[in-house]
Amino acid sequence: MPRLTRTLSIERAEAEGTWQPRSDVVVERADGVGRFSATTGPFAGYERVVEEHDGNVTEVTRYRLAPGMALVPFGLFYRRALRRPGRATAPFWGPPEVIDAHAGSTLGALCAIAVVSGYLGTLLTQTITFAADEFGAATSTQGNVLAAVRAGVLVTVVLTAMADRRGRRSMLLACVATGCVAAAIGALSPNLVGVGLSQLVVRIVVSACTVLFVVIAAEEMPAGSRAYGVTLLGLSGAIGVGICLIALPLADLGDAAWRVLYLLPLLGLPIVWRMRRLLPETRRFEVAHDVVPMAGHARRFWLLAVSALLLNVFKDPASQLLNEFLRDERGFSAARISLFSIFTNLPGIVGVVVGGRLADVRGRRGIGAAAVLGGAAFTVVQMQSTGWAMWAWSIAASVIGGAAIPALGVYGPELFPTSLRGRANGVVAVLGVVGTVTGLVAAGYLSDRWDGLGPALTLLAVGPLIMGVLVLVAYPETAHRELEELNPEDRPPPVSGARPATG
Helix, strand or coil: CCEEEEEEEHHHHHHHCCCCCCECCCEEEEEECCEEEEEECCEEEEEEEEEEECCEEEEEEEEEECHHHHCCCHHHHHHHHHCCCCCCCCCCCCCCCCCCHHHHHHHHHHHHHHHHHHHHHHHHHHHHHHHHHHHCCCHHHHHHHHHHHHCCHHHHHHHHHHHHHHCHHHHHHHHHHHHHHHHHHHCCCCCHHHHHHHHHHHHHHHHHHHHHHHHHHHHHCCHHHHHHHHHHHHHHHHHHHHHHHHHHHHHHHCCCCCHHHHHHHHHHHHHHHHHCCCCCCCHHHHCCCCCCCCCCCHHHHHHHHHHHHHHHHHHHHHHHCHHHHHHHHCCCCHHHHHHHHHHHHCCHHHHHHHHHHHHHHCCCHHHHHHHHHHHHHHHHHHHCCCHHHHHHHHHHHHHHHHCHHHHHHCHHHHCCCHHHHHHHHHHHHHHHHHHHHHHHHHHHHHHHHHCCHHHHHHHHCHHHHHHHHHHHHHCCCCCCCCHHHHCHHHCCCCCCCCCCCCC
């Protein structure tokens, strides 16, 4: 195991609480004078020994991170934290509530897979304008192709329902691997229809992955760190998007050069193969749980479904037609589009991280509503701006809107019991795609008619405006509540023969 050694004076050791159990990145218990082990923490092995020698105090920490947590950057962050004095609260990058080894392995493996899924999910959006150029397709045609691809989410319900019966782990791994192969097949497409058909498969499995990521994270993370898990998954997916953006200038090398980007997902197959050994099945799925019908959960279902529809009417056209807007209306090259996307989206990491922390510590509703309303407003202003102002408003939209990812993304798995979690969220995703299809078709038609994407998005921004109000007035607060408290169907049955308590 890695070994960390610190030598300090007695006075400093007392001031830093070296002789006391830690409770920041690990929850320790005292096994004797100066000897500590972990009661909770993402470690496969952990021991801290504090001894006094010749007027100095020596602290030796031996630890081995859970397999998934050994991945960069987790390994570097935890090593740095353990070399420092213990604190009363978790560091800004750590989970607000300490996670255990099983949750750590799960989270680390999920983040690695999410990078691959993030690339797959943005591939068509980033490249369709270049493919359309090769095939001579108009903006409205691109919108129709993007909308048709999203319609494949109907099959997503089947996949997520299978995950409720057969397990989350196997379905997630199969979906990501299928997406990598289907994307590579798209590189051989003779026309835009061929690209759309291959991406139809990619979209189906990526949509299933999106549901399964948050379901697995919610089932494994402690109540005080579920939004944190969604935060890391969002950031990992953003890394995948960033890889695609970095590779995007390759599309400028020739009319057919965009096809190279469709072959890169084959590099994700070894990652999926490696992660299959590190990703365990969730404990909540493996524990016996009642199989319950959808009846009785209609209010929660429609609350989330309508919200997804309202948000996607605006959000998906704004992101998926952005490259066409920059290229045709602002005259950007592929390299400049890549620079704009990276430069304006990278600050969104701040919004995601801060939003996740606040959602876990202070609650979901206020953060989620503010993020949706602010992100939509700044996006509309961005589309009406030019020059440096367009860049500035885009950064603001990225930062504010990014907070919605963890604050609202965790609601889907939180509001349904284990036996419904995948299926219900799959159906919610279908309603979200109805919003996506409606928004893409409307945005493509209106932008052709009004000679610009900005006016079209201004009209479609009514969707997130209504959703923001809905979050404030109708959403329950779920922070710090166990899934079994939110879903009484999953509570373990009373012990056989136990006598009821008497007052």
